[in-house]
Amino acid sequence: MSPETILNQWGYLLAGLDEKALALATWFLIALVAIAPLEKIFYLRRQKLFRKNFMTDASYLFLSGIFPSFLLVIANGVTVIGFRSLLPAEWFATVQSLPVAVRIVAIIAAGDFGFYWAHRWAHEIPFIWRIHCIHHSPTEIDWLVATRVHPLEVVFLRSISFIPVCGLGLVDLSGGEAEVFSLLLLSFNNIWGIFIHANVKFRFGWLEHILSTPHFHHWHHANDSPLVVNKNYAALLPVYDRLFGTLHQPKSHFPARYGISTYLPEGLCRQLAYPIVWLWQRK
Ligand SMILES: [Zn+2]
């Protein structure tokens, strides 16, 4: 991947910055209008809509919606080049000839497999945990916690999730079809991500074994006891937690407590700098 290609891609991203910001603002308003009434009627706990850190979390939506793309261009570009040199062109052609429905299911399954491991490493590797713990710090969970993510976490999770998808030949970046796929998947992931954080008491019966739900993900944020932390890593498919021994889905109840025991400074700027400061202070 030449510096010229990277600069071209960055130029393209910079040119679309205002459109991207507008799209994020629209997303934010749609989510607010769609989810806030649900949280008001079907609330799990009585919580304020405009609670502490509301503006900080909304700011994360814009930061993490805009800046990671600049690094993802490089990370995903390297992955594509790597697999293209490792795998025969016929492999990509064969996979691309599969029916669209098969490829969509395969992309979801492979992407979530990558996400499961990236997310698990984000909990197990101390430096990456200092990036990810920002998402886990709230002691009240609602839809907006979904946006409370450090930009470097987005780069880490998305670039790792992309590796198995690309390795299976499921994206052909030379085709516009791949862009439509990834846009659809990304949109679905974002909507579902907001929903599974929502302060709602919905339960989904047998579907909870197949798809992540608010109950499944609220237990990922649980801080009830050391026995229930570091569970439920999957974004969409709980089967990976069942397979790798990290599933925690008690039948009846939601967690009693959320949050972390790790230190985290208050305020957006200090939190953004915290992982690097932590690394520096360890020297
Ligand atoms: Zn996590």
Ligand SMILES: [Zn+2]
């Ligand atoms: Zn979460």
